[in-house]
Amino acid sequence: MSLLSDLFAGRLLDPGYAEAAARRAAAGDSAPRRSRFGGGGVLLVLVLVGVLVFVAGAEVRRSEPVAAAQRSRLVDEIHARTGETDDLQRRLDRLRAETERERAAALARSADGRHARESLAEASAAAAAAPVSGAGFVVTLDDASGADGDDRHDQDPADGRIYDQDLQILVNGLWAAGATAIAVNGQRLTATTAIRTAGEAILVDYRPLGGPYEVTAAGDPDRVRDAYRDSAADRRLRLLKERYRIRYDTRRDDRVSLPAAAALQLRYAHPQGEEPGATGGGHRDGGQGGQGAGSRGNGRGGHE
Amino acid sequence: MIALIGLVIGVTLGFVLEPTVPLWLQPYLPIAIVAALDAMFGGVRARLEGVFDEKVFVVSFVSNTIIAALIVFLGDQLGVGSQLSTGVVVVLGIRIFSNAAAIRRKLFGA
Structure with missing residues (x-):
């Protein structure tokens, strides 16, 4: 395990620099050369490192909140839609009760109407259209x-x-x-x-x-x-x-x-003035x- | 000085361009960054010890990042990607820490 033994000996872990220094010493010039890249290499590498670090950080930051935000948005939407449905259901119940009342009042005015109301009540009981x-x-x-x-x-x-x-x-x-x-x-x-x-x-x-x-x-x-x-x-x-x-x-x-x-779907009857089969359901x-x-x-x- | 300017330019470039990393490259990005950090700390240490060599620095950076990414890629293909990346992080982490320790000794004498 040269890595660990080097580590414990406190030696240079990257022998490249030491070898380069030794080569320079052998060649006779003591100062490190800077001529070949003129500092540009260092600059280039560090620019690259900066971009890499920033991109990685941005990537991590971007992926986390996006998922969380999407989830919470979906949850909010579900709650909103459920509330909407409940409101509509309440409104439907209210309107239905109102219609029922108005119809009863209208039919109660004549003997024919009373008769119609009775048969209507029978029909709606048979069609399960009214609570029992x-x-x-x-x-x-x-x-x-x-x-x-x-x-x-x-x-x-x-x-x-x-x-x-x-x-x-x-x-x-x-x-x-x-x-x-x-x-x-x-x-x-x-x-x-x-x-x-x-x-x-x-x-x-x-x-x-x-x-x-x-x-x-x-x-x-x-x-x-x-x-x-x-x-x-x-x-x-x-x-x-x-x-x-x-x-x-x-x-x-x-x-x-x-x-x-x-709610019952009309299958054969249809309101006047409407094409038969217009209610697709x-x-x-x-x-x-x-x-x-x-x-x-x-x-x-x-x-x- | 050049190094600091380079880093600032790099971060600014990343901020301005906001490059998106392709999906197939994403698993290798963190490992490549750890390898790049290792090369950087090695370079700083060499500078402080007076043996810095630009060619060694550039070559060690490029080879470090590429080899680290390659090892992880190979591990992914073999089904041991996470274990191999752990290994790479451990080895590079040891090197970074020992280089940082050497830098600290040079700078603060402690």
Whole structure:
């Protein structure tokens, strides 16, 4: 290790200068030569060093705050947009309530209007366009507690999991039992709401939900319970509970409140003076909702 | 004197031109700077000991920076880039410290 031994001996670490001095001594001139570059070399090298040091420093300074500033800018933007959305949602709710009130007032003036209001209320209840509250029947489903494979090694952990089919069958069973409105974990179901599996999450109305799944059915709790008990859906879920130990509880609740469903898209009706199909969202929604609509249609027919 | 003027000019140039370092060169810049610092301290020490030689200085600067960058480049290709740059920094750091110690002894006699 010549580096370390040189270091400890306190010798010149760069022998180049010593050798050059020795060569000069041998050649006979004692003073170091400066003629070849005339000092220009030193100047050039130091200019280079200055540029290098500055550039490196600037590079480090530049890269750090840029990333931090970008992140904080994005965070601010997210907060601002979320606030905007909340404001718009509040405004929408306010306007909707106002429209509702005005319409009710306008319709209350004549017998025809009162009649129209009644059928409108019926239609909006069927279309899940208005919030519902009152007594109801609540069914809770959840994955088996050993679904992660702790206590039942002989079975696939996926066996104890709730699938979209189970929820679909339960919801159809509740419709058939006479429920007037249904929500899954606070997501109101309409006639076209899809319940599907995507990956490991269950999507209701394209929003991912996690367990436990609480299915709330509004309607006369005793009638719904009597009609639901021993129905096909009940039998199937009880079987799943026995075999795979999923969680399956039913209870009645005197005060349930279901929100209105997300804004409905008109699919075939369109405001006067507008080209049919001008609302682009309707087609997309129709295509995706078809699956759910089909599976829901039977249950719907059963109670109407 | 020339050295100080050169440094000032260099920093000013960097400030005015604000050259952007190409991405492929960025990993080698810090190591090249450490090597350049080593050459500078060696030159100052030689000046104080009265054996300064411009040719040796220029050549040692150029070769130091290029070899340091080359070693890191080679290490990157072999997958030991960070270890090799640590090694280069250690070796150059030892040299810089011992040169700085020699300069201090010459200047302050301590």
